[in-house]
Amino acid sequence: MARNLGFLVVALLVLASSCESAIFSPVSDSHRSAALELFSPVDGSFGSLEETYEALKTFAVLGIEKKPDIRTSACASVADILQSTSSALKDLFHALRVNGILRCDLKNEAFRDQTSVVDVHLGDADKIFRSIKALSQSDGRWRLSSNNPESSNDAAGIALETLAGVISLASSEIDHSLIATLKNDIAKLFDGIERYDDGTCYFDEKLVDARGHHGPLSASASVVRGITAFAAVASESLNLPGEKILGLAKFFLGIGIPGSAKDLGSVPLILSLPATVLSVTKKDQLRVRVSTVLGSSAPPLSVKLMQIFISGSKNASIIDQKLKFDPDNSVHVLEKLPPNVNVGNYIFSFEVVFDDPEHKKNYVTGGRTKVPIHFTGIIKIDGAEIAVLDSDLGSIETQKKLELPGENAVALSANHLQKLRLSFQLITPAGQAFKPHQAFLKLRHESGVEHIFVVGNSGKKFEIILDFLGLVEKFYYLSGSYEIQLTIGDSVMENSFLQPLGHIELDLPDAPEKAARPPPQPIDPYTRYGPKAEITHIFRAPEKRPPRELSLAFLGLVLLPFFGFLAGLVHLRANLKIWPKSTVPATFAGLFHLGIAAVLLLYAFFWFKTPDTELIVGRSLGMDILVLSIAKQEDKKLVLCQPTSSFVFVALHIAEGGPIGPNGRPIKESRRTTSSTALPTFLIYVRIRTQKRQEKLNTRKNKRNPKENLRKRKGDKRNQDLEPSTSRKRPRDISKPESEDDVENSRSLSLEENFTFSDTLMALRMMRAQFPHIEKVSVEPFVLQSQLYSSIKDRTQVDRELESLRRDKLLRMFKLSTGQDDHAIMFTEDYLNQIERVVRRMEEKKQNDLTVFEWFKMHVIKSKLDTSISHQELVKVRKHQNQALLY
């Protein structure tokens, strides 16, 4: 097997280096150098003995003389293994094989132990032989085991090799009848050989068994090995058909393997040609070489050219011409080509004749050898011309001569009533007409549509006539320029070409509606997937502006009539001093002029503060509303402008609260616009933060709570948000009665606060005001939370605002005992009043423990804000208080 592998590797390598087709060349130097390259020793040895054996065997088979010098190292390792008593059987096997090739000088002592092992003689060789023979099949193939019914050629090879071994080891002579049947089997095996047309023979392997499929190569090698082994031990000649031996040798050569078919009884001789493509023009000579498979020279013989077949036809011309032997190069040369050989493909039939008839016994030639040979040559192109003909008369309108092959650039024009004619002649070097494999005329439209026509030949002349009238449909009615391209090519034509001839301008009629559209041309994948052209942005060119001086001059010119107008007014002594005396007209007049001034002011704002200005134009109630909101980042001013029927109302509403919503948050954009569109009164609403107003408010706050001012200065926004509520809370925190002034102040403040308060508080106040006052029932007003929910859309907002109000101790919430999840909301103020009222009533009833109310009012209400206060909490508060008292 290992040997087989080595051959396989060589085969693959050789296959890669040179690919021979039908011509079998003997093993050449290229094979040998490849083998030398493959088996190159590292540090003077091949590693394992198995590899060494493969290398040595390959060298021996290929007949390589210049072996790498590995003898000493290999012999040393062989001696080592043979001397050691503990060597594995496999190593011993390889060592002996290597020794068989190298024939090392081993000391006899080293062998002594081993010889006893080797010297085994099979006592009952006949029995073993029979048992192996039992596996053979009637067609010559063998089975691998008695259990396996499938037979194979591979198994036959193995069996033959084994039987050869059995014969060699047999102590007594094997029964002749057995060997005779075995020979018969081998003959049958060769009957089942497969053949190629070129004489190659091989053993095919159809069986696919558990060992994997063995291809023809493996099967053939196995059979050849088996037969070789058998032939070596068998005393009689095998009488194998020489033709088949040669076929096997060719098979191995054809796939690059130099099979050892030489040992099959007779040496096959391989007839090979260094070149099978010969140029007639260059007058190449036909050379034939005859050698053995491994390339060694053949015995004296002569080669005869027997027959010449013209490829593709059955005609054969019989020639009996002997080739002249050139002893220098050891080739046989055909000095003069037969006269009927021309440019083209031929099959030459050679026969090898031995000078000494004795050689016939030892060598196999395989009868006649057929070799395909190609004769090439330069084809002369004559009388090439292209013409446009008139259809009716056939008269030539334009005619151009062409130089082929060569540069041509004809320019023709034709309409659909005319014809195009192209004609030429092809002449071989021998002066005969030549018919190329390909002769095409191609017309290619600008849009990429191509039409290909085959140029036919009539006798010697090649001619094509394109009648455009019949071709308009095929041309898709595409008028315009068509490129003409001529292709003439053949494998034996040395000057094959594909050339543009020029172009023809076709004037075809317009396409009717039902005409077929030209097929879409295949898109070049590069244009589809390749990089696109870089995008360059083209910007609009800036408008041409007039010179500055001109514009300014015209500005002055435009103003001039106005001054003229004023001057005219003065000249006419117009009365400009009319100003109404009475109040109402005077107000309206003032408002009118103020309105105009405001509009102009807006224009001015718009002009000077364009980046900070948003212009919102909306519509409401079918009238235009111009909302100019001049928004600066810090100070937002909201301006609503609406023209009324005859003039513009201008109202400046200056408010500190202004668009700032509850808790000091600015009104959201959406809310502002909706309110503006929903407002039925049309005002120009300008909110300007005036310093004066600010100061007034500040002083008022300062008077009440200087701490808040401090807090405000810190700039804490949250504190600012809570600011109004804390200021409200304060008067109620103080238990002592307030001064009258303060009360008044707080009242006016509460009015103002009404603008700025949260919706929840507003709703609460309104509901409180609506609480029924009944004389006899002494309950302070309270509001249910569910009421609040129903009156304000956003429940989350209600919850949030209630929570903040509760934290501010403005409200108190009570769980109701109605069982529903509802709460009563009471203002802290009212709650305190209620307590007072209860206390008063209890005083009337003369109850003593009233201090608890006072204590509750003083300590619990302030600190405990939840709806329920637990007992533990109350105890804790009490304790703290006691401790505080102690200290």
Next chain:
Amino acid sequence: MGRSATTKDAQALFHSLRSAPPTATPNNLKIIDLYIVFAAVTAVIQVVYMAIVGSFPFNSFLSGVLSCVGTAVLAVSLRIQVNKENKNLRIYLQSVLLLILFSAIWYFIW
């Protein structure tokens, strides 16, 4: 021939305008006339500017010229109604003024 006639007509017109006694047309009509002329001249100047330079900010040009022309037209209508010679029209000066002002404001807003 015809051209000389028109120039003659124009000359005659200017002469009559100049020689007309100042009292012939009431002062308020003169003011309105003046206003019309002012508006028309302003419009003409803008058109000339456009002809020379080009109408690049076309919106500006359009608004400028049309506002001038519009006010001139409105002023002409005011003049017709104010003119006492058109006695067939029943005119209340106040309402006419209001109307004109209103239309002027609408005109500018649009």
